[in-house]
Amino acid sequence: MKLPLDGAIDCDAHMSVPNVAALLPFMSDYWRDQIVNRYIDRAGFNLMSYPPRSPFTVRDDWRPTSADKDGLDVLRRDLLDPFRLSTAICHTLHGSIALFNEDMGAEFCKAVNSWVARERLDREPRLRASILVHAQNPALAVEEIERCAEDPRFVAVLLPVMGDNPLGRRLYWPIYEACERHGLSLAVHAGSTYRHAPTGAGWTSFQSEDYVLQSSAFENLIVSFLAEGVFQKFQDLKLVCMESGFTWLPTLIWRSSKTWRGVRTEVPWLDRVPSEIIRERIRLTLQPVDAPRDPKILNRILEQIASDDMLLFSTDYPHSQFDGEDVLPDGLSDELIRKIAIDNPLAAFPRLASAHAGQKEQNRQENVQ
């Protein structure tokens, strides 16, 4: 069904940098020379997880034509206006996060974030963004978070769900510490840098196979965060799973809780049953909705998840997850829709509220002057 209300907050939409040339003005002289002289600017930077011409990556009627000169106009026309959004949190899954050269990767991330601020956030007040970082070197990632954190329109830090190591590992903790320090949420998005095969048993054959397997990567993420004690160490950190699906969640809640009861002495810092921690600390975006269309089945799953706080509205624009404007599955109560569309996103991204407040304050001061 369509959104029945105005002012929803889209927690997972995508924007893309048109080409490498657009990033060059935001790079140092050294890197600008490197990128141009090495011809790195002559090819695209798409992740293998999102082949650009695939009918899944861009919905047919959302595919820009060459008449669409300005990507922001397209975003307004296809996303912000028709869904009557108050805010869209956009994530730029730039391929540079997969580079092995972490200095080059960090410079690309810096340029992408600067481009996002200048070319998108400055021009459209409804947009918010996540900070792209190259997680292979957490120290460089923290530097970039510190650089961007001053800008309240950055509301999260973005990581791909499949990278070098399980994300709960302590080597990544400086990133989470920086998130907590600045009130940034941690947005972990579907996608792989393909440092490893997407399954524990080796390499798969097909693109569709890899996409289905994303949900198991999110299970790995949550188990890793629980086992390593990330939630105990960082009491204020908010973890948002983006484009993860959510219908698999009940079995993970049950299985992690049951296992914890049996062998929790191995991970003594895990001082509460995982089901409680998951419901309190983890949020998931709505699309893709994997449940069958029958509302009875969907509501059964929601009962099993047993929390109205966990789902966050998302379109996953421009990925092809639903037809027309029917972004909501049928059978959700009005009260739940309101929570999913507005209240839960505001709670999951604390910076949204402060940015809203900051904007109001700025307006007030302008009025006073």
Place this chain on the structure above:
Amino acid sequence: MNAPLREQKAAQKLMIVDCDIHPIQRSAKDLYPFLSKHWREHLETFGGHVRQGLIEQTMWPRMMAAGQRADAYPAQGGPPGSDFELMKRQHLDVNGVEFGMLVALSKGGMEERNPDLARALSSAVNDWQLEAWVKRDARLKAGIVVTGEDPAHAVAEIEKRAGDPSFAQVILSPRSSEPLGRRKCWPIYAAAVRAGLPVGLHPAAIPGGSETLLVVEDDIRVRRVAVNRLHAMGYEVIEAGSGAEALAVLEARSDIDLLFTDVVMPGGMLGGELAREVRRSRPDLKILFTSGYAEPGIAGKELAETGSWLKKPYTAMQLAVRLRELLDPVPRVRA
């Protein structure tokens, strides 16, 4: 060494066998004549699927000019190693290459994860080496590109090519998902031994890029339809509403592979005049004319010499076929 032999040697030009020459497709479309419709459409829609995080770039971007000699980039576009005449002039002739062993790294399916696509690409790239390279120059020797992931197909491919002296070795990527010493790969080596061919190992690289078309059409609705179709076929498309606009685009960009222009347009410049202008700066640019008039003579001499003509209204398929005819010239066999 005795003096007479040394003198005799000095009088001869020392010829070389270059064991590692890389021919490459201008884009995946060069392989289309050797692929079924199914795989052509698959490549247009999904592209390849290999074991790395990026599509168009290598994971370790190379140094200057993407690790290629800057003067090896063909003037008309495409990656180094994609232009036979340039390779001949720049390397084969001047360096006294008696034999050149082709190692076709790109798009040969060596590291493709979709097993059926890997098979199709392996066969296609071997056919392509014959047609686009070996038939043009007998000094060049093809290498049978096979995938280590699929020994059964590798063996079949080696056996298919074994009697053909155009092939001089078997090419495998050492970046296989399991070590190549595993027994599952032994049938490949047995087939190579039977065929009397050595096995060459070379890591495969993932290049990017596809052709860019400039569409010139004054009627915005007609242009929109053409542009949408061309996008759907996977081309990069630049639009222009008049001849003057098109010339400005061509002046600003060197990466246009083909000009697709209406013959009759308002604004002072007809398609034929545009083509003549263009020829002055870009003599090799492919040109496809289109017109609602039955008589293509309006484009004049230019059309007769180098262009191709498509009558409006045309179907998407007619357009697709004509573009490939222009962009994939059939290599001529040399006597």
